[in-house]
Amino acid sequence: MTAGHYGVVRRRIEAFYPDQIVVDLKDESLVRHELSGLGIKAELTESSKGLGLNLYGLVGVAEAVTRLGPNLEQRVRARAAGGYEPGEAPTPLDLLLFHLRETSAQKHAGYQPIVAKNRVYENIEGSPYSGGSAGDPKPAAAFELPARSDGPRRRPRIGVFDTPMYPHEGLAGRYVIDSPRALLSPRPEWVSFSGHAVFVASVAARQAPDADFVVYPVLDAERLVTTSWTLATRLVQSLDDDLDLMIIALGSAAADGREPLTLARACERTSGVVKVAALGNHGQAKERAPAGAVFSDLPSNIPMWPAASSTVIAVGAKDKDGLPAYFSPTPEEAPWTDCLAPGVDLPGLYLPGVVRMADLHVPSGKVVVSDRRATFPHPGHATWSGSSFAAAYTAGYLAHQAYTQGIDAGEAADRLLSGQGVVKLDGFADSGIEVVRPRRN
Structure with missing residues (x-):
């Protein structure tokens, strides 16, 4: 080959x-x-x-x-x-x-x-991708993020390992960048996935209005890819930035089903930071899918890394009925799932203007810009579906619990994952976070 x-x-x-x-x-x-x-x-x-x-x-x-x-x-x-x-x-x-x-x-x-491959990691909304028109971001009514408090406590810091950030005015003052290349420059039209990082951060910010975000542009905004080396080195380098949580909305499978060396090493050496990762969008519930949905070629029982790592909180998406979303592997198919969180038609901040919808052609790794397009009124708001956003929702919840209760993010995660059932929180998703694999001390 x-x-x-x-x-x-x-x-x-x-x-x-x-x-x-x-x-x-x-x-x-x-x-x-x-x-x-x-x-x-x-x-x-x-x-x-x-x-x-x-x-x-x-x-x-x-x-x-x-x-x-x-x-x-x-x-x-x-x-x-x-x-x-x-x-x-x-x-x-x-x-x-x-x-x-x-x-x-x-x-x-x-x-x-100890020797291994340098693997390719991809945005969860890119590959595997439940795409087509059913998986596209859609224009939505404008909204404002909840106001930040003036409390004396240190604000939790959440690392967003994703595409570069669109500098949306609704998120102003809530994020910092690790380098100038972490920001997208204005352009007459966009490719849909370029709005991924700002959408992820805004979903988390709705849960944790007092959080600060640090943006790490590990994914190419057009191709949606990175390498295991790039991701792993940025994870360990972020230890200098005093993070409390990480949102990792990307992943990769391995043919032998084992945790890849480079990423395992990075997760191990960032053990003091709570890592929340997307389970993947390679579920196969075709009987519940909307018309136009496109399914991944990956079997739904394939582990995606880093979500499957024992050092990471793996979050799958659930729909408004509380069921695993049609594109999200079920906990039975993916027993490494820790919890399910809202991940269908969530509102978030997005790109303004004309957006051309894109799909990833998995066999070649090429992003294919389709003839589907939409116009998003300034300053840019959307609804979108995916396990990336379920992971962001969960990370935001943990950050909010840490801030309001005066505990660290690790303790907030322990409290969530030692329970069972549904934790309900905000006003735009009634189904809340469901713990499906309680962790016992």
Whole structure:
């Protein structure tokens, strides 16, 4: 299998760069020695002390693995039973990683170096995507966010790891940016997903009017993608920003169903920050879907990372009847779900002007701008559906509880997740947050 658009290998379940690896600092000498022996050139691209990992670009992988013996692919397939769909074959990088681990285990009494792929992560509303006209943002009546209080308590800080932010006047004074590129510049017309970050932040702000937001533009506003390396390094770098919570409305699946190394390391090293992530929009309740809904090719029982991580609160979307939204995996399909929150037709701040609706063509990773469009009156308000917004709703609730009760976000999360049933809160969604997997201390 060769790399496709943007140099990315895309399978049904996963996407990654075929010429990049991530290596634990402790295993750097071992891995570099093995690569050199195979005639593979390894070029250090980036280093992260916060993660304890290095990112390398590789040259010569395809040629090298042809010299590793005729049975390598069979051994890889045997070890990864069920990991390859019909018609899929291990890439040279898959063969190389298997060889590195196998060789080390033979030489060092079972020891395997910590080495992994640099994976592609995508916006949950992009891929997997329940799209079509049913999943588009729609113009909505204008509203104002609840007023902020003048209390003496420190305001909770919520990190939004998403697209760049549209500087909506309704959110003015409630957010800061990590760099100039975190803000979108004005343009005559927009692509629909460019309004994702401001919508996410506003949904959380309706629950937590006293919260401050820090915007981390990890996703390209047009392509909706990032890498596991970029996401993980920004997560650990955000420790300098004194965050209380993180909203992570993006994710990726892995063919082996295991938590990817780079993201697992980042989640582990940000354990003091409450992380809330979108479960994914790859549910398959087609009998309850509106006309025009487009469903993901992913099975609904595939874990999306980081939501499936034990260190993260996984939030699925529920509809106004209190049922899992047609696009959201059910708790039975995704037993790593912690709670369900309103995620259908939520109101939020959005882009003003003409917006062209876009879909992600999953096999190629290309955003396709459709002929669907809508005009959003200034300053921009919309309703939108997705598990991203359910995650934002939950993070906002936790921030509000922390602020009003004088507790930290971790304790607020513990109180929510140690309970059971429905927590009702605001005036625009009656169904509230439903805890489906109580966590017992």
